[in-house]
């Protein structure tokens with residue numbers, strides 16, 4: 001028992017997440033100098049026989065719907081601040097504690113404008129009307145009987161990372177970048193449903209509306225979404241979670257989170273945008289000259305290092321894998337660069353998982369921490385050739401009045417003490 005706990009000595013710790021970081025530490029040690037010493041000890045000493053090896057384990061179906069290990073209790077969604085009104089606000093994905101590129105359903109970030117409606121799928125209907133040959137009502141069972149499509153896409157609120165417009169906020173990655181998740185979505189192509197109703201030539205836009213108390217409505221340009229928008233009923237292999245739009249939502253790959261209407265009840269074919277609240281007073285980008293940009297839909301290429309990141313502490317000199325996510329609303333990630341000197345020099349990271357269209361893409365790079373101060377940064381380049389900008393370049397182009405679409409390069413400062421800070 002002694003030996004095992006010694007092996008698990010954390011090299012990278014966070015006071016609130018010690019258990020999770022222990023695993024990482026073991027990994028870091030295994031690849032570094034620490035490994036040799038521990039390997040010899042292990043060979044010389046028989047493993048202790050633990051309590052869980054000499055007693056029967058818990059029976060089947062405890063519980064019938066599985067939950068994470070009780071040792072992972074700190075890996076939860078969190079809110080940066082209390083909501084202004086009950087039902088409003090957002091909760092954020094614990095990015096630093098995740099692996100691979102898919103977000104588990106219970107950790108997908110939430111953004112509600114009027115709480116989570118409890119919708120009976122048997123009573124719910126989706127109507128498609130407006131400039132169509134034949135308006136139609138669809139039940140959920142109807143939708144399940146159309147040919148399906150399954151695709152992995154990220155979902156990012158355009159308010160994500162708005163905390164960094166005026167410089168480093170000091171916040172950890174869950175609160176700077178956690179309005180970001182990635183799921184395998186299953187549903188029907190929007191174009192399949194539109195074929196059913198017969199779209200009139202004059203229809204250039206759709207208006208999509210939610211069934212929640214906010215009746216969230218957004219106008220979307222048909223030509224830009226028709227080849228990929230999905231009307232989905234499932235995420236990561238099971239029916240949508242209530243907080244993510246059960247029983248049916250719109251997924252517009254690469255577009256700002258707000259346009260991905262949850263609890264979808266209505267699609268109207270229209271000639272021009274309807275100028276709803278969410279595309280006039282909200283979700284527009286105020287530029288430095290006082291003009292506001294409307295209908296900025298695509299999320300620009302962006303990346304962030306999640307391990308190590310603010311709140312972690314490095315306790316062992318030597319090897320660390322630097323790991324994080326890159327994504328683009330305009331296609332696939334082509335390359336991710338890593339810097340340990342605050343952007344003076346860059347080298348290419350490995351893409352260690354699937355590289356999919358408009359999906360979170362995991363990257364990793366080798367780094368040896370010699371105990372000095374360092375500034376860790378990542379920079380995404382997407383298949384259009386677009387390069388993620390520095391904070392300075394972004395602010396020079398757009399000013400600091402915008403709340404939305406912040407995609408600047410994130411800096412994590414490693415102090416000589418090993419403490420990692422958003423500075």
Ligand SMILES: Nc1nc2c(c(=O)[nH]1)N[C@H]1C(S)=C(S)[C@@H](COP(=O)(O)O)O[C@H]1N2
Nearest residue numbers: 109110111112113157210216244257258262
């Ligand atoms: N009907 C409805 N759809 C909605 C919202 C809402 O409040 N109501 N919030 C939007 C916003 S601002 C975002 S960022 C995403 C969040 O999706 P999620 O909660 O599944 O992460 O849903 C969008 N769709």
Ligand SMILES: [Mo]
Nearest residue numbers: 157158257258
């Ligand atoms: Mo959002």
